[in-house]
Amino acid sequence: MRTTVELNDTVYKTIVTKYGKRNISTTINDILVRYFFKLKKKDMFGVDPWLKKKGTKDLRDEYDRNL
Numbered sequence: 001m002r003t004t005v006e007l008n009d010t011v012y013k014t015i016v017t018k019y020g021k022r023n024i025s026t027t028i029n030d031i032l033v034r035y036f037f038k039l040k041k042k043d044m045f046g047v048d049p050w051l052k053k054k055g056t057k058d059l060r061d062e063y064d065r066n067l
Helices: 009-019 021-036
Strands: none
Touching: 009 021
């Protein structure tokens, strides 16, 4: 899809000096994709319902134990 985008002069100059005049559209598309579609880090919490993130308030130090 083609559209017209007005860029700030400093943004335009930065993109042209860093990536060249021919790569303006590709550069803007890459920046927008990274901004809008950030990949979420996958972790093991939330995979199963019994794996929930817990706070650290329930944890005890080794000095809290009565031995």
